[in-house]
Amino acid sequence: MNSSTAHVIATPAEASSIPEGFEPVDRGSAFLAxxxxxxMKQATPDRTVIGVRIDGRHTxxxxxxxxxxxxxxxxxALGIAIAIANNEKPMVTVNLSTDFVAxxxxGDWVEAHVDIQRIGARLAFANCYLQVGEKRIMRASGVFASV
Incomplete structure (x- = not known):
């Protein structure tokens, strides 16, 4: 594979085809930008889904x-979901484990689905699955601490 192959940008049709219900994230840091x-979309009252279209910058x-x-x-995604569920109380990542599956x-639309396990007075625990369609491509488990 040559270097030009690794930097293919999604076509305009792919880049503009954001699934229904998703709105640009208006929170987070300059790094997230x-x-x-x-x-982001609110799938249910207690479930936030974060999405991004993969392009050449991401490869x-x-x-x-x-x-x-x-x-x-x-x-x-873990941080955003925990913040929303925890009345925007500031928290930082103290541990993050990942497993790559695929x-x-x-051009792929990747969604991050977060499952919050527990939010305590000092620590929060959650899992996240990254998916392309119904196919899971990564699992992450995080622990966050209040600051």
Missing amino acids: LLGPVY NVKGIAHGGMLTTLADS AAHP
Whole structure:
């Protein structure tokens, strides 16, 4: 594979085809903005889904989504979901574990689905699954601490 293959940008049709119900994320840091555009929808009153369209900026030398990019997406999704569920109380990541199951490619729509296990006075625990369609591509487990 040559280097030009690894930097293929999603076509305009792919980039503009954001699934129904998703709106641009208007929260988070400048660092999260570098990942995006990132989108969010409230799937249910207690379930937030974060999504991003993979393009060439997100890929590694093999032309698939970089593991660091996917880890950043999972960490951000966990943090956003916990903040929403915890009345916007500031928390930071203290531990994050990831397992990669499959790859995402340019043009893929990746969704982060968060399952909050517990929010306590000091710590919050949650899992996140990144999916392309119904296919899970990564699992992340995070512990967050109040600041």
